[in-house]
Amino acid sequence: MLNQHFxxxxEASLAILSGKWKPLVLFHLAHEVHRYGQLKRAVGKVSDKVLIQQLKELQQDGVVERTDYGEIPPRVEYSLTDFGRSLARALAPLCQWGEQHTEQIGNIVRNREK
Incomplete structure (x- = not known):
């Protein structure tokens, strides 16, 4: 097994967070446990295929825990592991920065689209 050097x-954090929707998944799961449909609505315009793929990756990385209750109809919930909660706490200042600069960032995004 190769020892990864960052x-x-x-760079190490981005190895876990790579993927457009993973930070938003962490943000929403940091606030509460979600069933799949709730999480999809919370995250927004993500396709089922991509959300499922990114949830599986986060699960494999030990960030997200998937609990299948084995019921019919199926009931599955997603939550953060301790490792995932520590990552979500690290993202909190970035969320605050985004909230403080929402108007400026909105202008930047609009200018990019021109």
Whole structure:
């Protein structure tokens, strides 16, 4: 097995967070346990295929826990592991920064689309 070398902590963090929707999944799961449909609505315009893929990756990485209650109709819930909660706490300042600069970021995004 190869020992992965990262140039900095940000690079290591991005190895877990790579994927457009993973940070939003973490954000929503940090606030409460979600069933799949709730999580999909909370995250937004993500396709089922991509959300399922990114949830599986987060599960494999030990960030997200999937609990299948073995019921019919199926009831599955997603939550954060301790490792996932620590990552969500690390993202909290980035969320705060985004909230403080929402208007400026909105202008930047609109200018990109021109």
């Amino acid at each position: 140039n900095c902590g940000l």
